[in-house]
Amino acid sequence: MDRISELPDFTIHHIMSYLSAKEVAQTSVLSHNWYNFYVSFPIFDFHEPYKWFVGDLANKNPERFCKNETIRFRKRLHRFTEFVDDFLVRFSNLKLCMQKFRLLIGLLDVEASSILDKWIGLAIKNEVKELDLNVQTDKNAMYPLPWIIFSAASVNALKLEGCKLGQIPETIRLYSLKSLILKKVFIKEEIVQKLTNQCPLLEDFSLDYFWGLSHISIVQPHKLKLCSIVEPVDELKSVKVAAPSLQQLVIIGGVRRSIVIDVAECSNLKVLKLKAVNLIDQEFHRLMSKFSVLEDLEVTLCALLEQIMISSDRLKKLRISYCIKLKEIEIDTPNLLSLHYWNHPILTSKVNVPCPWKLYFINAVDELGNKVDPDVQWFLNMKRFLGASNQIKLLSINVKSNRDSFNLEEFRNSLSSLPCEVEKLWLLLDAPPSSFAALLDGLLGIGYSREFCVLINHEVHHNFIEWLYKEMTNRDNNCCNSRNIKCWRHYLKDFKIRGFHFPPSIDSPSLKKPLDVNAVMDLWPKLPNGILQCRLDWCFPESLE
Numbered sequence: 440m441d442r443i444s445e446l447p448d449f450t451i452h453h454i455m456s457y458l459s460a461k462e463v464a465q466t467s468v469l470s471h472n473w474y475n476f477y478v479s480f481p482i483f484d485f486h487e488p489y490k491w492f493v494g495d496l497a498n499k500n501p502e503r504f505c506k507n508e509t510i511r512f513r514k515r516l517h518r519f520t521e522f523v524d525d526f527l528v529r530f531s532n533l534k535l536c537m538q539k540f541r542l543l544i545g546l547l548d549v550e551a552s553s554i555l556d557k558w559i560g561l562a563i564k565n566e567v568k569e570l571d572l573n574v575q576t577d578k579n580a581m582y583p584l585p586w587i588i589f590s591a592a593s594v595n596a597l598k599l600e601g602c603k604l605g606q607i608p609e610t611i612r613l614y615s616l617k618s619l620i621l622k623k624v625f626i627k628e629e630i631v632q633k634l635t636n637q638c639p640l641l642e643d644f645s646l647d648y649f650w651g652l653s654h655i656s657i658v659q660p661h662k663l664k665l666c667s668i669v670e671p672v673d674e675l676k677s678v679k680v681a682a683p684s685l686q687q688l689v690i691i692g693g694v695r696r697s698i699v700i701d702v703a704e705c706s707n708l709k710v711l712k713l714k715a716v717n718l719i720d721q722e723f724h725r726l727m728s729k730f731s732v733l734e735d736l737e738v739t740l741c742a743l744l745e746q747i748m749i750s751s752d753r754l755k756k757l758r759i760s761y762c763i764k765l766k767e768i769e770i771d772t773p774n775l776l777s778l779h780y781w782n783h784p785i786l787t788s789k790v791n792v793p794c795p796w797k798l799y800f801i802n803a804v805d806e807l808g809n810k811v812d813p814d815v816q817w818f819l820n821m822k823r824f825l826g827a828s829n830q831i832k833l834l835s836i837n838v839k840s841n842r843d844s845f846n847l848e849e850f851r852n853s854l855s856s857l858p859c860e861v862e863k864l865w866l867l868l869d870a871p872p873s874s875f876a877a878l879l880d881g882l883l884g885i886g887y888s889r890e891f892c893v894l895i896n897h898e899v900h901h902n903f904i905e906w907l908y909k910e911m912t913n914r915d916n917n918c919c920n921s922r923n924i925k926c927w928r929h930y931l932k933d934f935k936i937r938g939f940h941f942p943p944s945i946d947s948p949s950l951k952k953p954l955d956v957n958a959v960m961d962l963w964p965k966l967p968n969g970i971l972q973c974r975l976d977w978c979f980p981e982s983l984e
Contacts, residue, residue, distance in 0.1 A: 481538040483530070483562075485523055487576075487700050489543045492519035501545045501576060511742040513547065520544075520554050529560045537562055539569040556585045556625045566593035568615075574601035578650065581625055591614060595640075596891055598622075604630050610719040611637040618643040625650045635660045648672060657682060680705055692716045703729045720746050738762065753870075757792075763804045784821035795832035795862075798824070802839055812844035815880070819853055822885040831861035834886050838872040838878060847877040852885060854924045864888035867896075875906050883927035891973040895966065904971060908936075911973075940970040 463948065464931055472711070487494045487949040493515045496508060504512055523542070535865060540562040546552060555574070560569060570591070574582040581603040588597075590612040597613070598620040607630055626649055635644060637656045644657070646665040653674060657666065658681045667689040668678060681704035688705060692698045698716055702708070708730045718726070718741055727733075732753055739760040745757065750771040757772065758828060759765075760781040767786040802810040823833060870878055893904060911934040913981035918948045919925050 465745040484541040486543040501547050526884050527558055531561045537565040537567040540567050541571040543573045560587055563591045568596050569596040573597040576601050591904055613638045620645045622647040627651055628654055639844050658803050690716055710735040714739040717743045741855040750934050765956045784824045787824055787827045791828040796828050797833040799835040801837045812840045813852045815846055818881045833863045834861040835865040837867045838876055841854055845877050847880055858885050858887045861886050863890045865892045893971045893973050896968045905911055930979050932978050935974045937972040937974050941968040
């Protein structure tokens with residue numbers, strides 16, 4: 440007996456909302472009752488059906504079709520539009536409220552645009568709450584939004600992709616709108632101002648990969664909490680956000696652009712993420728001084744920054760990545776819970792960060808952005824950086840060297856302390872075999888760990904793994920007996936391979952589990968890309984004599 444169908448319609452529809460579009464369609468053949476549930480289901484998701492109808496052309500831009508592909512696409516698109524049209528018209532005749540309308544479609548001509556206008560009108564007529572429209576087309580033939588969409592008083596979430604917002608009504612009636620996401624759109628400055636000012640409930644606003652703007656001004660929105668401005672295609676010159684209610688701001692610019700940022704009036708900002716924003720030191724520090732309640736800060740690819748100074752007792756998360764000109768950091772954050780540093784090693788003049796650190800060291804780069812082979816100073820900077828904390832949770836070192844540039848003897852003469860202990864040590868080494876010994880001595884001279892992982896994603900890494908195994912198992916302890924601080928060979932008690940992990944991208948279920956040590960040894964010459972896990976047991980003296 441079918442007891443489920445005796446439940447109220449809204450309960451059945453809630454259960455169906457967790458199913459895929461295909462599974463929802465399959466329920467229609469169960470019984471007459473289930474067919475009625477199906478046709479009255481208020482969630483319309485036409486992403487999957489579009490791919491069923493269009494097939495191999497679904498992920499290709501229609502503007503790049505050859506002649507035969509264009510003919511095939513028109514036929515498939517016609518069948519898809521008939522399918523969608525039948526659904527929407529049938530539902531509209533029921534005079535029910537629509538919960539969600541999500542559509543993926545490719546356009547070739549004006550006829551397709553007119554059918555889109557009709558569907559949007561039907562959705563708004565049925566008081567749709569979530570409207571998600573993804574139009575796959577060329578930049579020069581974007582879908583012009585009909586004005587009716589700006590009077591959709593029932594819509595609380597609006598997502599538009601591949602659309603042109605060239606002109607809009609003088610008055611916007613999106614009275615229920617809380618989330619507005621615009622991606623791959625053409626939009627004008629005055630439209631941004633209208634949308635953010637005339638939507639009284641707007642809390643989340645996102646612009647991603649857009650055209651038509653040189654200036655963005657978002658001033659005194661009513662309830663805005665989240666704002667994201669990502670990858671402008673045109674020359675965006677300035678961003679001004681004056682929103683006391685704003686809690687999270689994400690700005691991702693372009694590496695070759697300089698954007699003037701004015702967000703000083705966002706005094707309650709808790710999360711700030713800056714990527715590819717060319718701020719100089721003074722601008723960055725002036726910006727930081729405005730945010731007294733900031734809790735989460737991410738600074739990535741800010742190519743002009745040379746010094747980062749942060750002092751805050753509210754900051755809890757800090758991430759600094761790929762700031763190629765960075766020379767010094769000064770951080771006083773006594774309540775920080777998470778620190779991620781992904782960059783070349785630099786000076787740490789003052790650091791008060793009691794939480795565990797995660798460090799990802801990479802090559803320094805020159806003024807042209809080219810990687811510089813690691814030298815003695817690079818290793819010494821890394822050792823000083825590690826010495827600023829006794830809680831290194833992860834030390835990941837990605838070293839690329841094209842020549843034998845590291846002077847091991849000079850490095851050893853510069854050492855005045857034993858290597859720092861870290862919880863986990865990860866290594867990715869891309870160097871000629873003649874550099875293996877010197878680079879490994881340098882790396883293990885600055886830090887050591889019981890958990891040692893070597894990443895493999897290139898043939899040269901297999902060569903290093905083979906060399907490493909021989910070096911670890913047949914180490915010579917008579918190399919530097921006369922030195923006060925000896926090399927790692929004198930302190931290593933035992934070396935074991937624990938297993939091999941395949942990368943998450945591998946789909947085979949049989950390769951999801953890590954290989955044990957016996958399987959690793961059997962497959963040694965044929966190991967694919969992945970992570971070799973090793974166990975190192977050490978015996979360091981408590982102090983130097």
